[in-house]
Structure formats: C-alpha cells, structure tokens
Amino acid sequence: MSTLSDLYQETIVDHSKRPRNRGTLAHATHSAEGHNPLCGDRLTLQLEIDNGRVANVAFQGQGCAISTASASLMTDAVKGKTPEEAEQIFAKFHSLLTEDKLPAPDLGKLAVFSGVREYPMRVKCATLAWHTLHAALQNEHKPVSTE
Amino acid sequence: MSSVRAEVIEAPAGFDVDRIREDFPILRELVHGKPLVYLDNAATTQKPQAVIDALVDYYTHYNANVHRAVHLLSTRATEACDRAREKARKFMHARSTNEIIFVRGATQGLNLVAQSFGRANLKAGDEVLVSGLEHHSNIVPWQMLCLEKGAHLKVVHIDDSGVIPLADFEAALTERTKVVALAHVSNALGTVNPIAYMTELAHRVGAKVVVDGAQAVPHMPVDVRALDVDFYAFSGHKLFGPTGIGVLYGKQALLDAMPPFEGGGDMIRSVTFEKTEYNTLPYKFEAGTPDIAGIIGLGAAIDYVNQIGLDRIAAYEAELLKYATHVVQQLPGVRILGQAPEKASVISFVLEDIHPHDIGTFLDQLGIAVRTGHHCAQPVMDRFQVAATTRASFAFYNTVAEVDALVAGIRKVQEFFA
Ligand SMILES: Cc1ncc(COP(=O)(O)O)c(C=O)c1O
Numbered sequence: 298m299s300t301l302s303d304l305y306q307e308t309i310v311d312h313s314k315r316p317r318n319r320g321t322l323a324h325a326t327h328s329a330e331g332h333n334p335l336c337g338d339r340l341t342l343q344l345e346i347d348n349g350r351v352a353n354v355a356f357q358g359q360g361c362a363i364s365t366a367s368a369s370l371m372t373d374a375v376k377g378k379t380p381e382e383a384e385q386i387f388a389k390f391h392s393l394l395t396e397d398k399l400p401a402p403d404l405g406k407l408a409v410f411s412g413v414r415e416y417p418m419r420v421k422c423a424t425l426a427w428h429t430l431h432a433a434l435q436n437e438h439k440p441v442s443t444e
Numbered sequence: 445m446s447s448v449r450a451e452v453i454e455a456p457a458g459f460d461v462d463r464i465r466e467d468f469p470i471l472r473e474l475v476h477g478k479p480l481v482y483l484d485n486a487a488t489t490q491k492p493q494a495v496i497d498a499l500v501d502y503y504t505h506y507n508a509n510v511h512r513a514v515h516l517l518s519t520r521a522t523e524a525c526d527r528a529r530e531k532a533r534k535f536m537h538a539r540s541t542n543e544i545i546f547v548r549g550a551t552q553g554l555n556l557v558a559q560s561f562g563r564a565n566l567k568a569g570d571e572v573l574v575s576g577l578e579h580h581s582n583i584v585p586w587q588m589l590c591l592e593k594g595a596h597l598k599v600v601h602i603d604d605s606g607v608i609p610l611a612d613f614e615a616a617l618t619e620r621t622k623v624v625a626l627a628h629v630s631n632a633l634g635t636v637n638p639i640a641y642m643t644e645l646a647h648r649v650g651a652k653v654v655v656d657g658a659q660a661v662p663h664m665p666v667d668v669r670a671l672d673v674d675f676y677a678f679s680g681h682k683l684f685g686p687t688g689i690g691v692l693y694g695k696q697a698l699l700d701a702m703p704p705f706e707g708g709g710d711m712i713r714s715v716t717f718e719k720t721e722y723n724t725l726p727y728k729f730e731a732g733t734p735d736i737a738g739i740i741g742l743g744a745a746i747d748y749v750n751q752i753g754l755d756r757i758a759a760y761e762a763e764l765l766k767y768a769t770h771v772v773q774q775l776p777g778v779r780i781l782g783q784a785p786e787k788a789s790v791i792s793f794v795l796e797d798i799h800p801h802d803i804g805t806f807l808d809q810l811g812i813a814v815r816t817g818h819h820c821a822q823p824v825m826d827r828f829q830v831a832a833t834t835r836a837s838f839a840f841y842n843t844v845a846e847v848d849a850l851v852a853g854i855r856k857v858q859e860f861f862a
Contacts, residue, residue, distance in 0.1 A: 301805075301809050301860070304805065335817060336832050337818045337822070337825060337831035338832075339831070361799035361800070361801035362798075362861070418805075422801060
C-alpha cells in the first residue's frame, strides 16, 4: 500500500506552502484560465513568450496542495523552454501520472508527482496547471476545464 | 467500531446504535485496512440487510414485469409494487396512493414538476422563487423552464448562519410568483427550512410550493398534509434504499390537471395513431417499465426506518450533531459553514490553509469517508466565498467514536501540513 508521504512528498508540501511564480505579469503575451469543476478550483496562468521561448510565467488561484504544487513546479519547469518543449514535458508528465512506468529520466523535480498515480481522483489536481498551460500556448481564450 | 464513548451523548430510550450497526453489512468493511467510518450519508446512505434481501428475493423468486401479464410471477411483482406505494403513501402521510409517483430520484421528481406543471402553468413575466441554499437539482430545472417561458428566476439569499430570513422570503413573494421551490433541508449546510410557515406565505400569493426533500426524509418525520406543500420529492438511496428510485408526491387535483411527463407504455389507457388516452394517476406519470426492484427495495427501506422510528432517529442524530459540532469547533483554524438553529446532522467546514481535497484524501487513508467539494450547491459556496468545503454528514448508525475518529484524523492532517 502506498502511504500518504508517497503522495505528499516533501517537495510537494514545500511548493504548496511557498508556491513559486505566483502573481501576475505586466507584459503577458498568452494567458488562460483553468477550472476543475470537481472541486471548484480555478487557476489563471500568464505567459510572456519572447523570441520563441517562455521568458516569464506566473499563476494565480487557490487550490489543494497537489494542484498548487503542480502549478508552482510547472512554472519552474517551463521557464526558458520553447512551446514545443513545454508540450513535450506535459506529455511525459501525463504519462507519469497515468501509466505504470518509471518516470522519464529528464522530468527532474516533476518526478515527485509519481505518487499521484495511486490516487486516480487526484490526477486532475496535478494536471490542471498543465492543461491551462496547453490552452495558454494555443492562446485559447475560453476557460479550460479538467472535465 | 463500538461506541465506547456512548455515554457522552444521551441516546433515546430503546435506541441501541451497536445493535443497529449489525444490520448494515458494509459497516464491517475495511478501507485501506482500517474500519470504515462512513460520514458521507448526505451523498448516499448505506443499505441494511433487509433492503439487500428484498432485492435478492425479488430477482431470485418473482422477477417479472408488472401490470402486463396474468401469470403468477407478474402478479406477485405487481402486488409487491402496490404494497411499496402504500408504504410510501403512509410514510409521507399522503391522502391517496394516486399522489405517489415513482421516479428515479429527487432530481427527476423536480424536473417532472418543472416540465409538466411548470410548462403548463407559467407564462412570460411570471416568477419562480428559489432559495440561496438549493442543490443544483432544484435550480437548473427552474432555470430551464424560465428560459423557455420568459419567466424570472428570483432568489432569496441566505444569511451568514445559512438561514433564509423569513422577512426577505415574504418580501420576495408577489402575485407573479407561480412556483416556490425550496429544499426542506440543505445538503451543504444542514439548515432545516420552516416549510409549513413558508408554504402558508407562498399560498397567500397563490404560488405552488415544490419541496426538495432529499435531505429531510432520512432525518425527520415528514407529513405532506401538515406541511400543505403542493409537491415533495425525495430519493430512495438517501433513505437507506436502492439507487434509481424515488418518490414525487403531488396533490391529486394538481396532478390530475397536469399533462404527462413522458410518453410510453403503462402511462396510457388506449392508443391509436389518431389519439391516446392517458392512464389514471399515478401511472400517467410512470411511462415504461419501472424500477421494480428499486420500488420493492424502497418499500423495505421504509419498513426498516419505521421500525427504528424517525422520532428516535431525529433525537439520536440531534445529540450526535451537538457532540460533533462541539468537538469540531475546538479544532484550530476551523470554520463551520451553516450554523442554523434548526439543523440536520451535517457539518460543513473549512480549515485555514488546508484544502478540502487534501483533507479528503488524508481521511480516506484512515478509512474515513467524507465529501469534499461544492456539494452540487455552488451558489452556497459563492455565498461563503469558498470553492469547496469538507462535509461530514451523519446517519443514525454513526457513533460518538466515529466522530472522535474524524476529529483525530483532522488533527493528523493539520500536523502534517503544519
Ligand atoms: C438537497 C438535495 N436535493 C437533491 C438531490 C438530488 O438527489 P438525486 O441525485 O438522488 O436525484 C440531492 C442529492 O445529492 C440533495 O442533497
């Protein structure tokens, strides 16, 4: 049986209490709003894409520890990346949460979310920020939903 | 789990919770290796062996369609459904079984009233009055109706304690109010509305009163004649019966005048391609093969609840709620939403800095089932400016020891995130 500390690893608890890149951007080029109807969580994501790379990224919103930490770690992970690279990380992150395989070696800190796989009801908490990122990169202006 | 601390509350005479728990096989289950502490009764309730047996008995010994054939099994199934309807009539204190419509649940009952009564009786400019504590199932059907008819959906909001101020309610009623749709008990907050008084006020302006009783019938005796409501809906699965079955009560004169809700078999008397003559009540509103097993199971659930007695259930739950409120209130950083003086056994709360989803996952690992989220009552969440709450909702089989387990669990969550 997996234990709660597999789910709530130290890095997750740390990022949920002290989220990085929380706030707003003055010069956002892309933005999107994400919504998880299951719990009512909402998240707003802003990106500043400069020279084909994510120069800056910020998020706002209240959520559970998993979704807040995921947003925080996501924003760290995509900084400096091209949109294509960011989408590739999302794909690997998604497999990490849904497939019973070892994490892709280049996921770095994001591997701390491997425990979420054991909690199917919480997968959406961990992917909300990423779905919102995807929408922002498409510059889809309508809110995305995890449902 | 035995109620080792039963002495801290005063159970009504003849109420033995340990004995009652033996009737519910699921309460012996382990969840993540821990004894199940089931505190999600507002979502659905557990089933006593008597209900499970009734379903098995039907499918094992007399499974057949109803009202259709002369053979013995069909006769037995039909008689069992008729008996269940009579039990439901008595349970609601309705005048006649013609007033007891079997539906899928509270949701379908409310939609039936909106689609049949509402469509036939509302016109542009009319008003439907709902309260700020309604479940989505008593908001959306009225919204749909109002949209179709050009009518207005009016809302009477709740105050900080989760109560509908009666002066506001009275002031919101006008001669244009055609329907007043109210929950008897709020699923998100536990508030009990004074339905008899509110109905009296609504009737003064000529409005019909539709009550969502989903959260009331498991906790208190309900007498539709004493309340004088026009319609009253509830779900069997929240009353220790099966899913997929519920009851809509309606005053016979109103039901008689209403057009059918759905067309099909059983709801007709004669059909030609030119004209169909509808069946009499209650069948006019029951198109197609009903949930026969569900009806029989609901009858068994009503028998079971009656045998314990709703007065005793209400008295025990009031004690349990008082105790639970007392101990939950002592948790640091806790805020209980819904502090109505008249309240059913629900505690909805938020903790400072800890999201309900994290609480829910933690408690689950301890074998404790609670609901986290918006409880299908987003306007209530908006009113208190929260996205979600954690809700512990109790039934008569819950114990003081389970309340203690909940509180100990919450303390563990708080330690972890401290
Ligand atoms: C107050 C209230 N009304 C209506 C419903 C809908 O019941 P059902 O889903 O069984 O139709 C519920 C159940 O969630 C409820 O709590």
